[in-house]
Amino acid sequence: MNNLLINKYNVSGPRYTSYPTVPYWDNETFSLKLWKASLKQSFKESNAKEGIGLYIHLPFCESLCTFCGCNKRITKQHSVEAPYIDAVLKEWDLYLELFDEKPVIKELHLGGGTPTFFSPEHLKRLINGILKRSVLADNYEFSFEGHPNNTTREHLQALFDVGFRRVSYGVQDYNETVQKAIHRIQPFENVERATNLAREIGYTSVGHDIIFGLPFQNLDHVKSTILKTKALLPDRLAFYSYAHVPWIKGNGQRGFNDNDLPTPELKRKQYELGKQLLAEVGYHEIGMDHFALKTDSLFQSMENGNLHRNFMGYTASKTQAMIGLGVSSISDSWYGFSQNVKGIESYYNLLKDDIIPVYRGHILNEEDLIIRQHILNLMCRFKTSWEDTNLYFKELPDALIMLKEMEIDGLVNIHAKHLEVTEKGQPFVRNICMAFDVLLQRKQPDAQLFSMTV
Structure with a gap:
């Protein structure tokens, strides 16, 4: 790619998982009352026709990855699991009170944090609690983000038993120097084991997340990671640029210096090389930064014109209403956005008072x-x-x-x-x-x- 174009257009800009983007939300005119009204309107219009989406944020991690900009709580105390699941189910109950009929769940995604921080038993209790007062759409899709180091056969089987058929694993890069810099040590063997386990159990879509532009990462590192990825042939891939946003408080992106990062020219070369290598084995680019085999639902949705984008990134189908549960989760009624409080203690306190724990949002004009x-x-x-x-x-x-x-x-x-x-x-x-x-x-x-x- 022309370096002049890279230099010309390499500016700060949104990834557009929403519009308006979060910094331009009108929080002054937003209220919980308006948010509830927008969601009730959207639910009434779309629930029977297409169902709703659910995103559940599970924020706990045992260690901090320094590339991560997600909302998380670092702890090794697994006693936090049960109270958090109780709180999420309480939040779900508060949303159910808004609706005149059972929600039809079309999409459900577990993100984090590290969802597989939670035990298989607790994850199963969470999903059964959600489904107890819901119905499933005919073509529903459940997915979760798995950490290759701690996703066990028991995790995969428990979630498979309650309807999950898609899992994505965070790979990032296989080079040891890069892994040490981002504090994410996971050998290829761990990813291979987690990928094969999912397929043995019956998961129909296994995804890998790979990042370019990481500290100390060069072209050979990217090539090596892609070649190893080819050997496992995941159904879909997110191959995206590391978002360096150290000014966001508490995201951990101070574990290396800015001069340890690849230049914009090198980042673009990394992307072009990865894209070329992926194309050689049958991956097709989907929208921005995503790739899939022809057999995956993401490719099929692109071919059918049904590809959608929201706060979870690209999805194979659209739901007009998407409810986010858990700390920091963002909900989308199409007519409005809302975001939950980011602190776990604040989240618990609001729910204790029977208040949906939203702290900011935007009603679209x-x-x-x-x-x-x-x-x-x-x-x-x-x-x-x-x-x-x-x-x-x-x-x-x-x-x-x-x-x-x-x-x-x-x-x-x-x-x-x-x-x-x-x-x-x-x-x-x-x-x-x-x-x-x-x-x-x-x-x-x-x-x-x-x-x-x-």
């Missing part, structure tokens, strides 16, 4: 909904259109003017009523979305809020 659709179109299909006058917004001409230079650089093709991202432009899709992000354009941040786009 008409303009937000229009921009959100354009950004979803670009992120999921690399094209968008304003042929439908309902998708026109007053600052669209300004956005197209901003994109003119990208068109000259061969990144987009702009037409009278639509545009598409070229293959050359796909690595820069975040930059293209930024032209549509009217809130970002109206008020550029004074300080760096986002990771770099390259």
Whole structure:
């Protein structure tokens, strides 16, 4: 890839798992009452038709990985498991009180933290507690994030028994120097064991997460990691850029110096090499930073035009309503977003008082909904259109003017009523979305809020 383009477009920018992005939420006009109303409206419109999504955040980890920007609590005390599950089920009960009918669960994802910090018995109790007052959609999909070092046969079997068929393992990189820098020591043999166990039990989709741009990581490291990944042939892969955001308090990204990180030029070479190696064995790029075999539901959803993106990243299907349970979880009613408190003690205290533990959010206005659709179109299909006058917004001409230079650089093709991202432009899709992000354009941040786009 042209280094001039990398230097030109390597700026701080959102990953667009939502629009508006979190720093631009209007928290002043947001309220728990408005959030509940938006969710009840969305549930009424969509539950019977498509079901809802659930994300459950399990924040505990036994050790700190220094590349991680997630909300977590480091502890080796497993006595924290039962109280936390009790609290999540209490939160679920508070949401159920809002609805006139049983929720139809289409998607459920366990994230963290380290979900496999919890015992198989506690995980099974959590899921059975969720399902006890719900019904399952015909084509439901349950998935969880597994740590290769501590995901046991018992974990996999217990979750399989309650409906899980997809697991993703955090690999990051197999090089020992890189692993020491990010404090994530896990040999290939552990990943191989966890991958094979899942397949033996009957999981139909096994994913691996691989990161480029990590400290001390070079091209040979990326090549070696991809070649080892080829040997296991996971059904899907997240192959994405390390987001260096050490200014976010408490995320642990102070375990190495900035000059230990690859340059933007090297990061892009790492990505291009990985992409080439993955293509050679049949992986297809899905949206931004994701790859899948043709047999995986993520590829099929892209082919069918059903690919969706939300706070969990790319998903194979859309649910209009997605409820986040647990500390720091984000919920999405399509008409609004809400985020739970980040502290475990605050979370427990609010639930004890029968209060849904939301502390901030945003209710989308008409303009937000229009921009959100354009950004979803670009992120999921690399094209968008304003042929439908309902998708026109007053600052669209300004956005197209901003994109003119990208068109000259061969990144987009702009037409009278639509545009598409070229293959050359796909690595820069975040930059293209930024032209549509009217809130970002109206008020550029004074300080760096986002990771770099390259």
